[in-house]
Amino acid sequence: MIDKIGRYDFLAEPFHSDATRHLLMICLGNDMLNAADYHATDRGFGMDYLNPLHRTWVLSRLAVEMVEMPVAYAEFRIETWVESVMKYFTFRNFRILDKFDETKVYGYARSIWAMIDTRERTMQSILDVRNGAICDYVSPETPCPIDKPSNIRIKTQPELIKSLPTVYNDIDVNGHVNSVKYIEHVFNLFPLSWHEEHKIRRFDIAYVAETYFGDTLHFHQEKVNDREFNLRLMKTSGEGDDEVEVSRCHLVFD
Amino acid sequence: MIDKIGRYDFLAEPFHSDATRHLLMICLGNDMLNAADYHATDRGFGMDYLNPLHRTWVLSRLAVEMVEMPVAYAEFRIETWVESVMKYFTFRNFRILDKFDETKVYGYARSIWAMIDTRERTMQSILDVRNGAICDYVSPETPCPIDKPSNIRIKTQPELIKSLPTVYNDIDVNGHVNSVKYIEHVFNLFPLSWHEEHKIRRFDIAYVAETYFGDTLHFHQEKVNDREFNLRLMKTSGEGDDEVEVSRCHLVFD
Numbered sequence: 001m002i003d004k005i006g007r008y009d010f011l012a013e014p015f016h017s018d019a020t021r022h023l024l025m026i027c028l029g030n031d032m033l034n035a036a037d038y039h040a041t042d043r044g045f046g047m048d049y050l051n052p053l054h055r056t057w058v059l060s061r062l063a064v065e066m067v068e069m070p071v072a073y074a075e076f077r078i079e080t081w082v083e084s085v086m087k088y089f090t091f092r093n094f095r096i097l098d099k100f101d102e103t104k105v106y107g108y109a110r111s112i113w114a115m116i117d118t119r120e121r122t123m124q125s126i127l128d129v130r131n132g133a134i135c136d137y138v139s140p141e142t143p144c145p146i147d148k149p150s151n152i153r154i155k156t157q158p159e160l161i162k163s164l165p166t167v168y169n170d171i172d173v174n175g176h177v178n179s180v181k182y183i184e185h186v187f188n189l190f191p192l193s194w195h196e197e198h199k200i201r202r203f204d205i206a207y208v209a210e211t212y213f214g215d216t217l218h219f220h221q222e223k224v225n226d227r228e229f230n231l232r233l234m235k236t237s238g239e240g241d242d243e244v245e246v247s248r249c250h251l252v253f254d
Numbered sequence: 255m256i257d258k259i260g261r262y263d264f265l266a267e268p269f270h271s272d273a274t275r276h277l278l279m280i281c282l283g284n285d286m287l288n289a290a291d292y293h294a295t296d297r298g299f300g301m302d303y304l305n306p307l308h309r310t311w312v313l314s315r316l317a318v319e320m321v322e323m324p325v326a327y328a329e330f331r332i333e334t335w336v337e338s339v340m341k342y343f344t345f346r347n348f349r350i351l352d353k354f355d356e357t358k359v360y361g362y363a364r365s366i367w368a369m370i371d372t373r374e375r376t377m378q379s380i381l382d383v384r385n386g387a388i389c390d391y392v393s394p395e396t397p398c399p400i401d402k403p404s405n406i407r408i409k410t411q412p413e414l415i416k417s418l419p420t421v422y423n424d425i426d427v428n429g430h431v432n433s434v435k436y437i438e439h440v441f442n443l444f445p446l447s448w449h450e451e452h453k454i455r456r457f458d459i460a461y462v463a464e465t466y467f468g469d470t471l472h473f474h475q476e477k478v479n480d481r482e483f484n485l486r487l488m489k490t491s492g493e494g495d496d497e498v499e500v501s502r503c504h505l506v507f508d
Contacts, residue, residue, distance in 0.1 A: 014291055014301060015284040015432065019425045019467075026423065030269040037268055047268060048327065072427055073302065167442035168449050169280065171273045173326055178269065188421035192467040195422050213273075213446040 004139040005081045006039030009099050012070040020196055022069040025187055025203075029180030032094050032109060033059070035078040043137050045129050047173070054118045055129070058207070059111060059179040060089065061149035065202045066096075066107035075099040076106060081139045088123050089114055090134065093144040108146045118174075121210065150204045152248040154230050158222035162189060165216045177211040177246075186231055186249050189219060198227065198253035205249045211235050218243055227253045258393040259335040260293030263353055266324035274450055276323040279441055279457075283434030286348050286363060287313070289332040297391050299383050301427070308372045309383070312461070313365060313433040314343065315403035319456045320350075320361035329353040330360060335393045342377050343368055344388065347398040362400045372428075375464065404458045406502040408484050412476035416443060419470045431465040431500075440485055440503050443473060452481065452507035459503045465489050472497055481507045 008031075016027040040046040040057070050056055070076045077099045083091040092111045098104035115124045126134060164185060172178035183205060187195070211217060215235045222230040229251045234243035262285075270281040294300040294311070304310055324330045331353045337345040346365045352358035369378045380388060418439060426432035437459060441449070465471060469489045476484040483505045488497035 013284065013288045014427050015287040015434075017427050018422070019427065019429050021427050024423060030267065033269040034267045168272070168444060168446050169278060169438050169442050171446055173268050173271050173273065173275050175273050180269075184423050188423050190422060192422050192425055 001136065002043060004137045005079050005142060006035065006042060007077055007079050008035040008038055009075065009077050012072055012074040012076065014072040017072040018195065019192060021072045022199075023072070023074075024184075025064075025069070025200065026180050026184040028069065028096070029062075029064075029183055030178075031078060032080070032096075032111075033180065035080045035094070036092055036111070036113075039080045044133050050115070050129070051118065053129075055115055055124055056118050056174055057113050058116050058174070058210075060114050061112040061204070061206050062109065062179070063111075063146065063149040063202065063204045064107060064109040065146040066200060068106055069199065070096075070106055081142050082134060082137055083110075083140055083142070083144065085126060085132075085134050085138055087125050087127055090126060093142070095144070108144050110144060110146060110149055112149060146202075149206065150250055152204055152206050152230060152250045154222055154232050154248060156222075158220040158230065158232055160218055161221045162219045163216055164219070166211060166213055168213070170211075171213050175212070177215075177217075179205075179207065182233060182247055183249075185217065185219070186233075186251070189221065189231070194253075200251065201254045202252045203249060205247055207247045209235070209244060209246045211246050212237075217246070255390065256297060258391045259333050259396060260289065260296060262289040262292055262332050262334075264330055264332060266326055266328040266330065268326040271326040272449065273446060275326045276453075277326070277328075278438075279318075279323070279454065280434050280438040282323065282350070283316075283318075283437055284432075286332060286334070286350075286365075287434065289334045289348070290346055290365070290367075293334045298387050304369070304383070305372065307383075309369055309378055310372050310428055311367050312370050312428070312464075314368050315366040315458070315460050316363065316433070317365070317400065317403040317456065317458045318361060318363040319400040320454060322360055323453065324350075324360055335396050336388060336391055337364075337394055337396070337398065339380060339386075339388050339392055341379050341381055344380060347396070349398070362398050364398060364400060364403055366403060400456075403460065404504060406458055406460050406484060406504045408476055408486050408502060410476075412474040412484065412486055414472055415475045416473040417470055418473070420465060420467055422467070424465075425467050429466070431469075431471075433459075433461065436487060436501055437503075439471065439473070440487075440505070443475065443485070448507075454505065455508050456506045457503060459501055461501045463489070463498060463500045465500050466491075471500070
């Protein structure tokens with residue numbers, strides 16, 4: 001049987017890197033989504049198999065903790081595996097490491113995924129796909145030494161700092177705003193000088209609702225301390241609509 | 255001696271694809287920039303060699319003509335070579351094709367590059383680098399059956415349709431707005447429904463000036479006909495500044 005852990009190699013492409021020559025988080029995030037999909041595809045439950053059955057995976061939570069980001073031209077590996085499976089959720093972990101030196105770990109990530117019906121956008125039983133084949137690949141013993149995705153408690157409605165209409169490039173193969181595109185937008189709330197002086201150490205994002213083309217995103221920020229921020233992302237679909245929560249983020253910079 | 259033509263393989267990553275499951279032009283564009291850099295690096299005049307000498311390549315013009323865009327999961331190849339070299343400019347071409355079937359060509363591109371001093375942002379002689387080593391790799395005989403980058407004539411100042419402050423993710427390793435990020439912004443001027451109904455056939459972009467973090471981009475659009483558009487991109491650096499031209503685009507959809 002195929003290994004429980006999938007290993008996929010990537011390159012920190014120079015033109016996927018920022019002005020500090022470090023890989024952009026949107027690129028690392030999409031590399032992780034791609035690695036998750038390749039892992040699932042290689043084991044029979046990837047998007048390519050699910051989509052004709054009107055099913056797809058949607059990310060529910062993601063927590064990423066980085067020691068450092070790969071620098072332009074670095075060859076790195078993403079290992080990914082399923083830690084556990086429940087009827088409606090799977091817990092998938094990631095380790096990001098140097099391709100040639102296993103002891104050099106860039107970071108870890110934990111994620112929670114749901115499976116939805118692509119027509120009704122409702123949650124579906126993961127165990128019904130290929131008679132629960134995913135259960136054959138669960139690896140609870142593989143270590144992932146970072147905290148679980150946090151609940152991201154925001155007590156009051158924080159300050160609105162930006163509103164952004166969704167555009168063509170926001171929308172991914174699943175027909176909604178791409179999960180890591182939210183992270184790009186959140187990183188863009190901070191000026192270039194901030195990113196030159198501070199590196200991201202950990203971020204958590206919890207997805208509450210989907211955003212579609214035509215919606216406008218509203219970013220509300222709560223400053224926890226000098227290095228720590230909560231973001232509450234809301235959407236409106238039309239003029240005068242009440243804002244609806246779409247996701248929450250928690251960012252810790254060094 | 256190493257071949258004049260560089261060949262680099264890419265995957266149309268599902269999470270680099272749009273809602274129609276076709277690779278995003280920003281991703282193909284960055285893949286082409288990366289292929290250009292790998293080709294140059296493998297031959298001794300890539301960014302990694304140039305940057306410590308305070309030199310870098312900047313894109314001056316780009317013309318892309320697509321038969322079709324790769325669909326999610328397609329493995330494709332980018333071939334790139336230098337067609338000719340002058341003191342201040344090189345002409346570099348691209349062929350985008352199926353990795354496994356040479357007869358399946360996705361498209362071609364032509365580009366013009368200058369070399370600048372990264373401190374003064376002034377043009378430098380390309381022939382002074384490694385005693386003109388680039389001349390050993392010129393391949394005028396390799397066919398590139400598309401028109402040269404067009405001059406993009408815009409008679410009057412067209413209508414302002416959008417203004418966009420630059421953000422962290424716009425700025426690349428060269429410290430200015432990434433060349434293909436302009437193209438992402440231009441594609442985003444059209445709604446998702448437009449991209450679902452129309453595929454890009456050709457676009458030309460001419461770069462006039464660099465844009466830096468903190469500048470605001472202004473998009474002026476001239477509709478040539480139902481399928482053809484000219485865009486004039488301007489920037490302002492401060493409140494009340496006159497707009498300065500940064501680039502011109504010409505787009506043809508089918």
